[in-house]
Amino acid sequence: MHACAECSVYVCRVGNREAGPDNCPMQTGDQTDQLPVYEDPEVREFARIASLIEAVGYGRWTRLEETMELAKRNGFTRLGLAFCAGLRSEAKVLSRVLKANGFEVVSAMCKTGAIPKEAIGIRDEEKVRPGTVEPMCNPVAQAALLNESETQLNILFGLCVGHDSLFIKHCRGWVTVLVAKDRVLAHNPIGAIYLSDGYYKKKLYEDHR
Numbered sequence: 667m668h669a670c671a672e673c674s675v676y677v678c679r680v681g682n683r684e685a686g687p688d689n690c691p692m693q694t695g696d697q698t699d700q701l702p703v704y705e706d707p708e709v710r711e712f713a714r715i716a717s718l719i720e721a722v723g724y725g726r727w728t729r730l731e732e733t734m735e736l737a738k739r740n741g742f743t744r745l746g747l748a749f750c751a752g753l754r755s756e757a758k759v760l761s762r763v764l765k766a767n768g769f770e771v772v773s774a775m776c777k778t779g780a781i782p783k784e785a786i787g788i789r790d791e792e793k794v795r796p797g798t799v800e801p802m803c804n805p806v807a808q809a810a811l812l813n814e815s816e817t818q819l820n821i822l823f824g825l826c827v828g829h830d831s832l833f834i835k836h837c838r839g840w841v842t843v844l845v846a847k848d849r850v851l852a853h854n855p856i857g858a859i860y861l862s863d864g865y866y867k868k869k870l871y872e873d874h875r
Contacts, residue, residue: 746817805833
């Protein structure tokens with residue numbers, strides 16, 4: 667079983683395939699190459715441009731700037747924006763920025779359809795706010811709307827854990843993440859990792875067992 671996250675040598679990073687540990691993916695099979703996939707012209711060009719952006723913008727461009735460069739260099743003009751209702755003000759700003767940079771923006775909010783959570787088996791006491799009308803997040807509909815509009819690159823903007831998975835599974839176009847939802851850490855999920863040996867140690871290692 668591969669355990670790259672626990673590796674201490676990272677020989678793949680310097681191109682020394684043979685020096686990896688016994689459970690290194692490069693030692694146990696040929697799944698790491700996947701070169702036939704990159705022979706697809708669309709995939710190859712997308713990968714090439716992604717690598718160029720990594721180099722040109724390294725330490726200089728914000729993720730938003732990198733996202734716009736990815737779209738521009740691929741010739742994408744119509745972008746999809748799948749956003750969380752809790753970030754609707756921020757989504758409005760993002761839409762304005764993207765439009766100012768020459769993109770057409772098709773946006774879909776998570777509550778589209780206004781389907782009550784009861785429709786997917788959620789009981790009233792299981793809601794965020796029991797006793798209220800609480801529409802379900804509907805990432806499948808968000809994906810369908812953007813698919814219908816034939817968006818070329820879709821931006822995930824703060825969808826909940828799991829809802830983002832449903833969106834990605836049902837979206838036909840390219841998908842990138844601009845904001846990962848974390849209500850506790852101001853949408854900065856890696857903060858929990860940085861605090862995992864300090865203030866969050868008990869919270870992460872014990873509270874969720």
